[in-house]
Amino acid sequence: xxxxxxxxxxxxxxxxxxxxHDLTFVLRHRLWFDVYRHWWVEMWWYILxxxxxxxxxxxWTVFRYGREELWPDASRKMFGTxxxxxxLGIGALWWLIKSIIxxxxxxxxxxxxxxxxxxxxTAIMSRRQSRVxxxxxxxxxxIVMLWSLSAAFMLIAPAFRSPPYLAxxxxxxxxxxxxxxxxxxxxxxx
Numbered sequence: 001x002x003x004x005x006x007x008x009x010x011x012x013x014x015x016x017x018x019x020x021h022d023l024t025f026v027l028r029h030r031l032w033f034d035v036y037r038h039w040w041v042e043m044w045w046y047i048l049x050x051x052x053x054x055x056x057x058x059x060w061t062v063f064r065y066g067r068e069e070l071w072p073d074a075s076r077k078m079f080g081t082x083x084x085x086x087x088l089g090i091g092a093l094w095w096l097i098k099s100i101i102x103x104x105x106x107x108x109x110x111x112x113x114x115x116x117x118x119x120x121x122t123a124i125m126s127r128r129q130s131r132v133x134x135x136x137x138x139x140x141x142x143i144v145m146l147w148s149l150s151a152a153f154m155l156i157a158p159a160f161r162s163p164p165y166l167a168x169x170x171x172x173x174x175x176x177x178x179x180x181x182x183x184x185x186x187x188x189x190x
Contacts, residue, residue, distance in 0.1 A: 008058070011120035011123070017090055017094060019058075063083045067079040114145045121138075
């Protein structure tokens with residue numbers, strides 16, 4: 001969709017957070033393969049190696065297609081510098097958040113990153129006044145991802161059955177559906 005419509009499809013902040021989250025997981029290779037030695041985390045390690053590469057592509061698409069939309073007066077070099085600086089800034093923010101939460105197996109962070117860009121997709125559609133770069137499939141996949149990991153984590157961690165988590169689950173089941181509604185209502189202008 002990005003290359004066909006010549007727009008970035010995943011918001012910059014979401015792409016950068018996904019990148020740092022997944023890279024953090026990948027860089028802990030020894031923890032997964034030498035300490036925990038469980039197929040679950042080992043499987044995630046392999047999958048997230050691929051995800052990190054895809055997230056670098058997502059960040060590149062923001063650089064490639066985002067300047068005209070986000071900062072049209074900036075030179076390509078300035079926009080690239082700001083994209084890199086923003087990515088590093090979000091990395092610092094991620095590092096702080098990850099160091100504060102007690103989530104050694106990334107359970108909560110998987111749930112958070114699964115839905116992190118959902119509100120940002122709403123913002124993109126509102127700013128563009130168009131559904132360009134958005135897909136119903138992407139929104140529905142978010143719900144499937146969230147429910148799948150939540151179901152698995154509910155079996156092993158009581159926090160995933162707590163009222164705050166269930167409220168989080170409800171909100172981020174409805175919000176992607178609201179985005180689907182917007183996608184069906186906004187025109188495709190580009």
